[in-house]
Amino acid sequence: MVRIEDVDTPRVVKGATGQILSSLExxxxxxxxxxxxxxxxxxxxxxxxxxLLDQEDCYACECSRKSLREKGIKSGLMGQIYxxxxxxxxxxxxxxxxRLNTNLAGISHFNDEIYGDIKLSLKAQVGDFIxxxxxxxxxxxxAVTLDDGTQNINQVVRGSDLLLSTCLHLYLQRLFKLPTPxxxxxxxxxxxxxxxxxxxxxxxxIDIDYPSATLISALQYLNQPTQASWINLKPRAIxxxxxxxxxxxxxxxxxxxxxxx
Numbered sequence: 001m002v003r004i005e006d007v008d009t010p011r012v013v014k015g016a017t018g019q020i021l022s023s024l025e026x027x028x029x030x031x032x033x034x035x036x037x038x039x040x041x042x043x044x045x046x047x048x049x050x051x052l053l054d055q056e057d058c059y060a061c062e063c064s065r066k067s068l069r070e071k072g073i074k075s076g077l078m079g080q081i082y083x084x085x086x087x088x089x090x091x092x093x094x095x096x097x098x099r100l101n102t103n104l105a106g107i108s109h110f111n112d113e114i115y116g117d118i119k120l121s122l123k124a125q126v127g128d129f130i131x132x133x134x135x136x137x138x139x140x141x142x143a144v145t146l147d148d149g150t151q152n153i154n155q156v157v158r159g160s161d162l163l164l165s166t167c168l169h170l171y172l173q174r175l176f177k178l179p180t181p182x183x184x185x186x187x188x189x190x191x192x193x194x195x196x197x198x199x200x201x202x203x204x205x206i207d208i209d210y211p212s213a214t215l216i217s218a219l220q221y222l223n224q225p226t227q228a229s230w231i232n233l234k235p236r237a238i239x240x241x242x243x244x245x246x247x248x249x250x251x252x253x254x255x256x257x258x259x260x261x
Contacts, residue, residue, distance in 0.1 A: 001151060002031045007038040007143045010135075019205065026208035027215060028235030036151065038143050045138045048146055048176065049131060052100070053093055057175055058131055060091035061099045077120075077257060078164055082127035098132040100172070108167035113184035114253050115160070120167040129168060145169045149178035160185040160254055161196060187254045189221060211235045215242075223250040 002024065006012045021035070052058045063085055073080050087101060105122035112118055120126065131142045148156065148169075156166075163185045173180050188196040197203040207214060215238045216226050225245055230238050 001033050001036065003036045003038070003147060003151070005038050005140070005144065007138050007140060009039055009137070012039075023206050023208050026235070027211045028237075028239050036147065038147065041143070041147070042138065044150075045143055045146060049098060049138075049142065052131070052175065053098070055175075056101070058098050058100045059087055059128075060089075060093045060096040061086040061128075061130075062089075062091055062096045076125045076127075078126050078129075080127070081125065082129065084128050087128065095134075097130050097134040099128040100131050102126065102128050102171070105171045108170045110166060110170055110180070110183060112163065112166075113182065113248055114187075114251050115163060115185060115256065118163060118167065120164060122167065122171055126168065141165060141168050141172065145172040145178065146176065148181060149173070149176065154179070154181050155184070156181045157184045157186065159188050159196075161188060163256075184248060186222065187252065212238055215239070223252060 002021070004017050004020065006017070017037075024031075049058070061082075063082070065080065068080050068082070073083065075081065082099065084101075084103070086096075086099070087103075102122040107119055107121050109117060109119040122129075129139075129141065131139050133139070147153075166183055166185075170180060172178075190196050191201065191203075195201045212231055212233060212235055215235055216230055219226050219238075219242055224242060224247065226242075230241065233241075
């Protein structure tokens, strides 16, 4: 299955979805069923958000990032640590952003297949985080947690930049009574200055003209065995060979912040 995570509609680039699907096909990937678009699931997200509101697990908040900076709110590993300023104000949920109440969240922890045991105190190190912005955009954390549950995802492989976000997702899974997948976070590919390769940092789109060479380079970066003769194979054949001898224990993790190590 393929999921297009276009929940942040103002940032969606016209034609990007087509490019993503074409790239997947060029690299030999296949999927079952129809493509799922997060932008088609806003009604579902809202119904689940209302459920949390009814349970008093989240609340409306009028604070902006600017106002929090002006108050001198300290930052942590995931940005400003929101100190529940609006938790008891009983503001209208239709006029403001919605934050999750982390007062009873405790320590969120999981065992990552590469990085090992990851622990985070949501209340102390993250604070009450946003599930829906004041402009009506649903947060990635809410959407991806609900979609993983709906699509019966039992294994999640993604970049290490989302390692801490997983701790947020675990708490949401608990509130929604959803199962927890197995997680494996991959080290990021970075520029010479240490910034990750992404559209935010101006990285070029993946090259679909030489998919076999790019696949081999990616496998080598992950310290997986390859052979020079693979360059003559179709991408799908390379993927099958890589699957047959895949060993995630050979992947070298990045250094974590001292708060997590």
